[in-house]
Amino acid sequence: MKLALVGIGKIALDQHVPAISASPDWELAATVSRHGTVEGVPAYTRIEEMLSSHPEIEVVSLCLPPVPRFLAARAALEAGRHVMLEKPPGATLAEVHALEAMAAARGLTLFATWHSRMAHAVAAAKSWLADRKVHSGRIIWREDVRKWHPGQEWVFEPGGMGVFDPGINALSILTEILPAPVHLTAAELEFPANRQAPIAARLSFTGSIEADFDWRQEGPQTWDIEIDTDAGAMALRLGGNVLEIGGTKAEGAESIMEEYPALYARMAGLVRQGASDVDLAPMVHVADAFLLGRRTAVEDFEF
Template identity: 40%
Template sequence: MIRIAVIGVGQIARQQHLPALENDPDFTIVAAVSPVPVALDVPVFATLAELRQCDLMIDAVALCTPPALRYGLAHEALASGWHVLLEKPPTVTRSQAGSLSRLADDRGLTLFAAWHSVYAASIPVLREILPALSIERVTIAWKENAEKWHPGADWLWRDGALGVFDAGINALSILCSLSPEVILYDTALLSFHGDQRAPSQVRLAMRGSETGLPISAEFDWRHEAASEIWEIVWYAGNGETVILSEGGARLHRGSREIVLAEAREYAGVYRHFAALIREGRSSLDLRALDLVTDALAFGTRQNPQRYLRTN
């Protein structure tokens, strides 16, 4: 079994990573790192340095910390001889990812960018359906309330944070994984709330590099409706639509719903991580991150009162 430590024990780690690992026959959780005291059935250390100094045998770590911390922690973990799983986004810049990739290669270790949404139940079906259709445009709506999913997490809005892109990048990871061509950034309209330093609402325009396929996205992390909207719609030339909803757990072709298997995204994440470790490979897909960093670098910034909301 792969002996793994979970670094960062926030809400997502408790709700997704820990249960997935506990049910995965390839892994056994041997430790955790959390600066905030948490009660687990394994030793919990306050820092990664403390974990490194203990006498536990560790093969891999899952980094579930805020994105700004991941590069330093991943570098430290790889230097310790551990395989590394990076929650999304894997790093905040491409250069950081390149540095980690070189270190992992030099040490013969696995580095894995875990885009969990590409393991949604609808993705294998979409890979079969979409190539047979003449897609003319794509729209994305990814809207939720940040306080519901990350209560009290002020790191979401600090300098260097991704803001709403922390959620919207899930949609972009799905889009990129299904696209036969490179997706290019065109324009972005970024809206900021109060004195927060990261955007809470975004309108994003993209296109396919070869076909010019128009792609539009609306991301909202101040969504006030009771239900989240996690939807991607592909419009075919014959008037047919293919609609991914609930983040990939449901799929419609026209008015007909396609019956899917139970959605177990993080089970797929760790199944892939184990396979990469066994095969001695890494997987560091940066396409979705590139679109986000382009939008943050070149997008137009405006005040929230001028943002036209379309819930």
């Protein structure tokens, strides 16, 4: 199937383009970006021009930042194309609900992707927890914004989500593996005095689940989820790629490179089935954090 990639930035070049190139399901037939291009692929700066020039393209994958994503997704759906959304699926819950209704009315596929759910050990962790009682849990998700979003000012603008851009990856895993849903009860958000989105957050959920997100960690990065159950301790390390049971490694790999190929395989299956997958549970927790969060001002942040 022919596919167009919209938003040729770091995540697109690091993950999407290699995944598409290696896939037996997809051919990258066009790109849309203000500045970025992919060698050998027709490039456009406006999605409307791309859509009118390529009626043969069935699917549009959107990698641009959340705030402008809705208009691009709407244009693609109105042109009769299936749509794949990089996480988070939008800047607001309401706009994603609108896209879901639009896709359903047109019989098109809409896929709100959560790449961290495709990490090596997530399915095994979900299976292990399925018949166990969860007593408590801890998420520690700390990374360096300068490494993963160098100079990308939009991440600290309204709609950019700040530290929840990576933190939502942890929440996507949590909502996938827990045998029963939880909801947020309290949040503390640290905003740099010169920014519009938080650089750190501490969250409390029902079920004695706590989360610690921070975008200021230099050196080794930390992506851990630890769950205490009636059958002992379970942990997911390395962003869901390594599973530990009782402190001993049970399975996993040290690579995150297979997450995006799995997403594109899933998208191919959804298109063939005429189905959609729009799970907004991780984003609900983020929205609740902004609603309930107690705001604290911290020192200015500059890239």
